[in-house]
Amino acid sequence: MKKKADTVVYLYHNITFMETSEHDKRKCPSHLSTSECTKQLLPVKDALDILSGKWKLQIILSLTFGKKRFKQIQREIPGLTPKMLSKELKELEVNELASRHVYDTSPVTVEYELTSYGKTLRPLIGELHKWGSKHRKRIIAKSGR
Amino acid sequence: MKKKADTVVYLYHNITFMETSEHDKRKCPSHLSTSECTKQLLPVKDALDILSGKWKLQIILSLTFGKKRFKQIQREIPGLTPKMLSKELKELEVNELASRHVYDTSPVTVEYELTSYGKTLRPLIGELHKWGSKHRKRIIAKSGR
DNA sequence: CTGAATCCGCGGAGATACTG
DNA sequence: CAGTATCTCCGCGGATTCAG
Numbered sequence: 001m002k003k004k005a006d007t008v009v010y011l012y013h014n015i016t017f018m019e020t021s022e023h024d025k026r027k028c029p030s031h032l033s034t035s036e037c038t039k040q041l042l043p044v045k046d047a048l049d050i051l052s053g054k055w056k057l058q059i060i061l062s063l064t065f066g067k068k069r070f071k072q073i074q075r076e077i078p079g080l081t082p083k084m085l086s087k088e089l090k091e092l093e094v095n096e097l098a099s100r101h102v103y104d105t106s107p108v109t110v111e112y113e114l115t116s117y118g119k120t121l122r123p124l125i126g127e128l129h130k131w132g133s134k135h136r137k138r139i140i141a142k143s144g145r
Numbered sequence: 146m147k148k149k150a151d152t153v154v155y156l157y158h159n160i161t162f163m164e165t166s167e168h169d170k171r172k173c174p175s176h177l178s179t180s181e182c183t184k185q186l187l188p189v190k191d192a193l194d195i196l197s198g199k200w201k202l203q204i205i206l207s208l209t210f211g212k213k214r215f216k217q218i219q220r221e222i223p224g225l226t227p228k229m230l231s232k233e234l235k236e237l238e239v240n241e242l243a244s245r246h247v248y249d250t251s252p253v254t255v256e257y258e259l260t261s262y263g264k265t266l267r268p269l270i271g272e273l274h275k276w277g278s279k280h281r282k283r284i285i286a287k288s289g290r
Numbered sequence: 291c292t293g294a295a296t297c298c299g300c301g302g303a304g305a306t307a308c309t310g
Numbered sequence: 311c312a313g314t315a316t317c318t319c320c321g322c323g324g325a326t327t328c329a330g
Contacts, residue, residue, distance in 0.1 A: 040274070041203065041206065047277035047280065048273060051189075051193060054303085070311075070313075086312080107312075214291085226324065
């Protein structure tokens with residue numbers, strides 16, 4: 001968890017802050033002012049970071065169907081290794097999209113669950129789905145298959 | 146441009162097709178049926194592919210402000226090399242989000258422009274922006290800076 | 291100016307094995 | 311079961327150079 005690296009600070013949430021003093025035009029499209037950049041571009045990237053990647057979406061989708069245990073999720077998503085699952089779940093937790101509950105059984109039971117905040121992603125995913133469907137149809141039509 | 150690789154076909158649009166015959170549970174979350182997977186997951190991924198990556202968003206954003214020449218775009222986006230810009234623009238073209246016009250001057254002039262189809266991304270980006278902004282505020286508040 | 295070609299290094303992710 | 315540790319490999323993307 002780095003603290004500072006040049007003019008940009010990365011937090012563990014994957015959120016990029018601009019150091020107001022000196023970032024200027026260097027990390028930002030030059031047709032935007034500094035504040036415009038922060039306002040326009042970064043939030044979109046934040047949202048994208050949450051959803052993109054090879055597994056995130058599938059994990060989120062899996063959790064929308066209810067509480068799941070670690071192994072359960074892994075079984076549902078072919079090819080997903082424990083290392084990756086662990087990493088992704090941590091990110092979801094840090095961003096408060098999923099919650100982790102440990103039950104003191106033996107061996108341990110851990111359940112993951114989408115938080116109510118996590119469920120606010122629904123409409124966004126809906127929009128992605130809407131546009132994606134149209135796009136898919138359009139492209140398939142073109143390539144004539 | 147591969148044609149077939151196992152049960153999945155990748156086209157140059159980055160669209161993933163399922164071979165209906167045998168993909169079954171192998172490339173898909175097992176809690177979804179084959180058709181469900183195609184219907185639910187893939188379109189969202191399509192949309193995500195269009196927008197994610199280090200440069201795509203900035204390029205699209207740059208083009209929303211009007212026609213631009215190659216070098217012009219590059220100048221506006223710090224750190225963007227011609228190789229990457231070229232690659233990204235090709236993808237946008239292939240997906241019909243941007244169009245390329247060559248003018249027979251000397252040296253050559255090439256202009257890029259968002260297609261009207263490309264502009265249909267607007268609401269989607271708007272949604273990403275909306276959610277991303279909220280998320281950003283939430284996380285910043287938590288980490289108390 | 292608008293790219294294409296080449297080289298190369300780093301980090302992300304897979305495979306495998308291991309621990310509490 | 312729920313992860314961690316270690317190793318390895320590959321490919322993205324940066325830097326640089328060249329061509330039309």
